[in-house]
């Protein structure tokens with residue numbers, strides 16, 4: 001008789017504690033359940049809680065702060081800590097911020113961030129994400145890279161390496177460095193850049209399959225979504241839905257040709273124009289570019305589908321459910337989209353929500369939630 005393997009992966013947050021983090025001298029939350037709603041007025045510290053939990057799960061912050069910005073003003077150090085547990089293990093993850101540097105420990109032992117990526121991942125959904133479709137290409141690439149970095153430590157390392165090489169190249173271009181040295185830097189950029197392109201474009205294809213599924217659900221099958229991933233070396237026609245997914249060798253060749261052809265232009269413009277930092281992503285509804293033609297509602301449905309797809313992909317690829325962090329997005333969604341999100345929350349994904357107003361939540365949801373009133377005189381949690 002075979003016995004099923006112990007459930008080692010299904011980690012959940014048991015507790016969190018922040019010391020001297022953002023506006024909190026100390027913040028503590030124990031016995032964390034499946035759904036926690038933080039309610040409070042503007043600037044009370046709701047987003048800071050979401051950010052703190054994201055730093056302990058995704059191991060990054062959607063605000064992209066420096067380490068020093070995370071430390072409470074007037075203090076030198078901050079510490080964030082979480083206890084995670086599953087049926088078979090208990091883990092203690094801590095983030096210390098000192099001298100402008102972040103360092104993580106797991107069960108008291110120092111760990112490199114790449115060894116912790118994907119341990120207990122997170123999907124954060126904030127009002128800034130609502131501009132994803134019509135926002136900058138950079139924010140779309142960043143959203144994919146943040147997801148990829150949680151799914152694979154290699155993705156995380158390659159992206160970091162690429163950033164460093166790109167910065168170096170841009171510095172050389174600005175200072176009009178020697179052409180032979182620039183050529184040498186281009187060789188490294190080519191190797192690492194091709195890898196990043198391959199990781200990102202194949203992640204995009206997988207994510208798109210899930211996005212299509214959720215978009216159909218949200219729109220009751222009345223509309224279909226398409227997308228385009230266009231590498232920097234291809235002509236970008238915003239009216240075309242073509243996605244370029246090349247193997248490593250082909251991508252390497254294409255990028256090499258493009259770097260050679262673009263060398264003069266890069267020197268003239270004094271910054272790097274070829275590489276995955278310049279790849280473009282577009283979404284389409286019924287074949288029409290949603291950035292250009294989509295209504296606000298359609299654009300928001302795409303973003304919502306994107307976020308739900310992230311959750312699904314993490315769950316499938318890592319066999320670990322992510323934590324869902326919803327920062328003040330309920331007020332930004334209309335009823336149909338709010339209901340789609342709520343349907344998802346009622347599932348088995350551990351979720352944290354912030355809001356200024358509980359009226360955006362149905363009695364049903366509130367009945368399942370632990371509601372924490374921030375800044376109330378008797379700061380208490382109410383179990384309904």
Ligand SMILES: Nc1ncnc2c1ncn2[C@@H]1O[C@H](COP(=O)(O)OP(=O)(O)OP(=O)(O)O)[C@@H](O)[C@H]1O
Nearest residue numbers: 022023042043044045046047048069070071072073
């Ligand atoms: N390093 C820091 N030290 C102390 N306070 C900080 C620090 N960083 C940010 N804050 C303060 O934290 C407060 C709360 O910010 P937060 O973004 O969490 O508010 P919020 O409750 O989400 O507000 P809103 O509903 O308006 O989005 C702000 O007043 C901000 O000035």
